[in-house]
Amino acid sequence: MIQQLTKFERRFGLVISVLVAGAGLTLIGMSEDGLLAIHGTIILAAGFIAALLTGGTIHEPEPDAKRLESYYDDPIKFGIIVSMIWAVFGMFMGVWVATLLAYPEWTFDAAWSSFGRLRPVHTTGVIFGFGGNALIATSFHVMQRTSRARMADQLSPWFVLLGYNLFCILAVSGYFMGITQSKEYAEPEWYADIWLVIVWVAYFALYMRTLARRREPHIYVANWYYLAFILVVAVLHIVNNLAVPVSFGHIKSYSAFSGVQDAMTQWWYGHNAVAFFLTAGFLGMLYYYLPKRAGRPIYSYRMSIIGFWGITFFYMWAGSHHLHFTALPQWVQTLGMTFSVMLLVPSWIAAANALLTLNGAWGKVRDDATLRFMFLAAVFYGLSTFEGSFMAIRSVNALSHYTDWTVGPVHAGALGWVALITFGSFYALVPWLWKREGMYSSKLVEVHFWLALSGTLVYVFAMWNSGVIQGLMWRTYNESGALAYSFNESMVAMHPYYIARAIGGLLFLAGAVVGFYNIWKTTKMDTVQSSVPSGDGLIADDASHSR
Amino acid sequence: MEIEHGALVYFSKFYGLIYLLLLSTGVLVYTFWPKNKKRFDYAAKSILTEEDHPHA
Amino acid sequence: MFNLHYKLEKYSIRFAVAIILVAAVGGIVEIAPLFTIDETVEQDPNMRVYTPLELAGRNIYIREGCYACHSQMIRTLRDEVERYGHYSLAVESQYDHPMLWGSKRTGPDLARVGEKYSDAWHVRHLTNPRAVVPESVMPSYTWLEKDLRTKDLGQHLAALRKVGVPYTDAMIEHAAQDAYGQANPDSDAAAGVEERYGEATHIRSFDGDSRKTSEMDALVAYLQILGRLSDAATQTPPSAAPSTAESSVTEEAPDGN
Numbered sequence: 001m002i003q004q005l006t007k008f009e010r011r012f013g014l015v016i017s018v019l020v021a022g023a024g025l026t027l028i029g030m031s032e033d034g035l036l037a038i039h040g041t042i043i044l045a046a047g048f049i050a051a052l053l054t055g056g057t058i059h060e061p062e063p064d065a066k067r068l069e070s071y072y073d074d075p076i077k078f079g080i081i082v083s084m085i086w087a088v089f090g091m092f093m094g095v096w097v098a099t100l101l102a103y104p105e106w107t108f109d110a111a112w113s114s115f116g117r118l119r120p121v122h123t124t125g126v127i128f129g130f131g132g133n134a135l136i137a138t139s140f141h142v143m144q145r146t147s148r149a150r151m152a153d154q155l156s157p158w159f160v161l162l163g164y165n166l167f168c169i170l171a172v173s174g175y176f177m178g179i180t181q182s183k184e185y186a187e188p189e190w191y192a193d194i195w196l197v198i199v200w201v202a203y204f205a206l207y208m209r210t211l212a213r214r215r216e217p218h219i220y221v222a223n224w225y226y227l228a229f230i231l232v233v234a235v236l237h238i239v240n241n242l243a244v245p246v247s248f249g250h251i252k253s254y255s256a257f258s259g260v261q262d263a264m265t266q267w268w269y270g271h272n273a274v275a276f277f278l279t280a281g282f283l284g285m286l287y288y289y290l291p292k293r294a295g296r297p298i299y300s301y302r303m304s305i306i307g308f309w310g311i312t313f314f315y316m317w318a319g320s321h322h323l324h325f326t327a328l329p330q331w332v333q334t335l336g337m338t339f340s341v342m343l344l345v346p347s348w349i350a351a352a353n354a355l356l357t358l359n360g361a362w363g364k365v366r367d368d369a370t371l372r373f374m375f376l377a378a379v380f381y382g383l384s385t386f387e388g389s390f391m392a393i394r395s396v397n398a399l400s401h402y403t404d405w406t407v408g409p410v411h412a413g414a415l416g417w418v419a420l421i422t423f424g425s426f427y428a429l430v431p432w433l434w435k436r437e438g439m440y441s442s443k444l445v446e447v448h449f450w451l452a453l454s455g456t457l458v459y460v461f462a463m464w465n466s467g468v469i470q471g472l473m474w475r476t477y478n479e480s481g482a483l484a485y486s487f488n489e490s491m492v493a494m495h496p497y498y499i500a501r502a503i504g505g506l507l508f509l510a511g512a513v514v515g516f517y518n519i520w521k522t523t524k525m526d527t528v529q530s531s532v533p534s535g536d537g538l539i540a541d542d543a544s545h546s547r
Numbered sequence: 548m549e550i551e552h553g554a555l556v557y558f559s560k561f562y563g564l565i566y567l568l569l570l571s572t573g574v575l576v577y578t579f580w581p582k583n584k585k586r587f588d589y590a591a592k593s594i595l596t597e598e599d600h601p602h603a
Numbered sequence: 604m605f606n607l608h609y610k611l612e613k614y615s616i617r618f619a620v621a622i623i624l625v626a627a628v629g630g631i632v633e634i635a636p637l638f639t640i641d642e643t644v645e646q647d648p649n650m651r652v653y654t655p656l657e658l659a660g661r662n663i664y665i666r667e668g669c670y671a672c673h674s675q676m677i678r679t680l681r682d683e684v685e686r687y688g689h690y691s692l693a694v695e696s697q698y699d700h701p702m703l704w705g706s707k708r709t710g711p712d713l714a715r716v717g718e719k720y721s722d723a724w725h726v727r728h729l730t731n732p733r734a735v736v737p738e739s740v741m742p743s744y745t746w747l748e749k750d751l752r753t754k755d756l757g758q759h760l761a762a763l764r765k766v767g768v769p770y771t772d773a774m775i776e777h778a779a780q781d782a783y784g785q786a787n788p789d790s791d792a793a794a795g796v797e798e799r800y801g802e803a804t805h806i807r808s809f810d811g812d813s814r815k816t817s818e819m820d821a822l823v824a825y826l827q828i829l830g831r832l833s834d835a836a837t838q839t840p841p842s843a844a845p846s847t848a849e850s851s852v853t854e855e856a857p858d859g860n
Binding site: 179315316 | 619626627628629634680685690740744745755766
């Protein structure tokens with residue numbers, strides 16, 4: 001793979017690797033608290049390995065010029081495999097932490113394995129490890145195909161992917177050691193945050209440079225969503241992580257914001273991470289792979305544009321619905337609530353657009369589990385956005401907030417929407433990319449589908465029940481006007497649901513393992529001698545209708 | 548420099564609304580501008596091609 | 604690839620700028636006014652800052668991820684106020700970098716847990732929660748009896764001062780000594796803590812072992828101060844007492860606003 005890079009790219013890669021290794025050494029040298037030295041060592045090792053790989057091939061000849069006649073897909077393949085590894089890891093951690101809530105003793109008597117440290121490992125593993133790598137990999141695919149242009153260079157996609165995974169490893173290894181900022185979904189400390197900014201700038205530059213080479217007059221709408229994902233996540237990440245380190249030798253930093261301002265900034269970030277990481281990016285996936293797999297254009301291109309600007313615009317206002325009835329000023333709460341409800345419009349436009357695209361191709365949805373993954377993802381997208389808006393209403397939120405009811409819809413979105421659209425896209429993409437006739441086993445795709453669906457349903461219903469029960473128990477009064485239940489009683493009532501949740505998660509994890517096996521086996525199959533993407537033998541049907 | 552809280556809130560609310568209206572109109576006009584229809588139709592179908600190599 | 608003057612096409616750049624602009628406005632409109640919020644919320648000039656020991660405890664609370672299951676934000680709802688105490692005020696977390704309001708109550712809210720239980724209860728509960736609360740699902744924190752790292756607490760205080768917490772030079776200079784003194788009431792260092800942080804400061808051996816200053820000392824010291832840094836919530840705010848609202852106008856606003 002490295003021989004594919006030009007001599008210049010290999011040399012430049014070597015320089016970057018040495019710089020990264022140097023940064024690792026610097027952190028080790030500056031470390032005052034020991035922990036920074038451990039992370040410095042990880043960075044040093046990463047830089048060292050990359051330097052060996054690039055340096056070892058530095059005298060190899062220039063790659064064949066014929067490579068320029070095809071798209072550059074090696075990093076995409078790498079990204080898909082890494083994403084699936086993170087999926088299995090992150091979901092396993094999820095099942096473990098879910099089990100700990102039912103059986104708190106099912107862990108080791110060690111600091112690293114306590115619930116509080118494992119929980120961010122799960123969230124970061126699935127959101128950033130699985131989801132992030134899937135977004136980066138598919139965006140590399142979509143940007144090239146829709147632009148009909150090869151990626152602008154061969155080095156920066158590797159820098160982006162490897163650099164991003166270094167960030168994920170720093171994040172996750174840090175949690176085990178207790179390194180965290182405590183900001184939810186933005187836990188990594190200052191040095192990891194700075195590194196992510198560098199990686200992200202390279203990502204954005206690569207995207208823009210590839211778009212600039214495009215041979216199509218119009219930028220296809222999927223790219224819009226990917227671009228919004230890249231840009232807005234950058235803004236969110238930088239603002240929310242503004243902090244002052246104790247010193248450059250300490251892992252610890254103190255947030256630039258405090259109290260109300262910090263809460264608002266954090267949930268402005270947290271909510272929009274859902275919007276632009278877990279929604280916009282994956283809508284980009286949906287708008288490319290669903291029409292492609294179904295072999296018919298998107299139902300209404302106009303709807304996709306309206307939906308795009310609606311989501312880009314409305315989401316930013318909605319974060320404060322996480323802070324109803326708190327010390328946040330009332331008008332900000334109301335504003336957040338209003339926009340959350342309005343958000344339903346662009347969200348459902350997107351979901352409806354996906355479903356209407358499939359309208360008339362229901363036979364395919366029935367027969368093709370891959371397309372069914374995407375179909376179900378659109379359904380869950382519609383469902384969880386509805387619930388999101390519903391729960392942003394103050395009176396509903398009064399009951400649901402702080403309970404498992406929040407955890408339910410989050411997972412309806414994360415499992416039902418994000419994970420299913422990713423699996424669907426991967427099953428479509430893997431045979432195209434590796435030039436295989438189809439997936440290794442379409443039966444296993446089917447198995448994965450039913451495991452994923454049943455896991456999601458069990459999970460979501462368990463959390464709906466426990467959340468509502470919990471919320472009601474906390475606010476129930478007895479005849480004498482006193483609170484009827486102690487907090488402990490509400491905890492006891494949760495126990496059966498926590499078991500059910502762990503089982504649901506286990507089913508979903510089993511599906512991901514099956515999927516990983518299937519994808520892995522597919523990469524080991526023989527290549528078909530045809531440049532035509534076959535898509536499991538699906539042929540484009542009436543591709544003529546549009547609105 | 549001290550900015551008064553009330554003024555800032557007023558500014559936020561008032562111009563936030565104006566901005567919302569203008570933006571919505573802009574997006575709708577762009578989307579339904581008759582001249583754009585051909586471009587959108589072409590874009591929607593452009594991804595369905597079966598060739599898998601970049602254009603020179 | 605690396606010729607930097609590669610002409611980035613104007614159209615896609617303009618498009619990227621449009622995305623940022625459209626997206627950024629909502630955040631600015633909502634967040635910007637919050638930075639002038641001081642003018643509208645209750646003030647408490649007497650609110651004290653965290654002592655170095657409490658701050659170290661807070662950092663342990665963050666390190667162990669306690670915020671994932673415990674909120675520190677009592678909402679303005681009747682049942683919450685009856686269960687946990689007076690609803691949380693903005694001023695009470697003004698020195699919290701970052702805030703720990705939380706988003707989930709797998710365990711109960713802790714905004715006002717300070718002095719609700721004894722130190723010994725906390726130590727037992729943290730070491731083996733199910734020995735005290737049989738139905739608890741909290742992890743056992745058996746690794747907190749190690750020595751607390753105090754030598755760089757001064758740097759921590761200095762960093763917090765940079766983001767706006769009013770630590771004095773004396774506090775920063777004596778941080779490590781104060782952390783030791785607060786958990787060792789019989790030592791010479793104890794007096795300095797009271798002098799710098801006020802008489803109401805808890806000065807005692809929190810983990811029951813005065814031979815060393817442990818992480819347990821720090822964490823319990825932090826838990827015992829939750830909700831007690833400010834008495835803004837316990838004093839009836841003038842605006843909340845309708846009958847005296849008018850008469851209180853004259854007493855208020857010494858700065859003439």
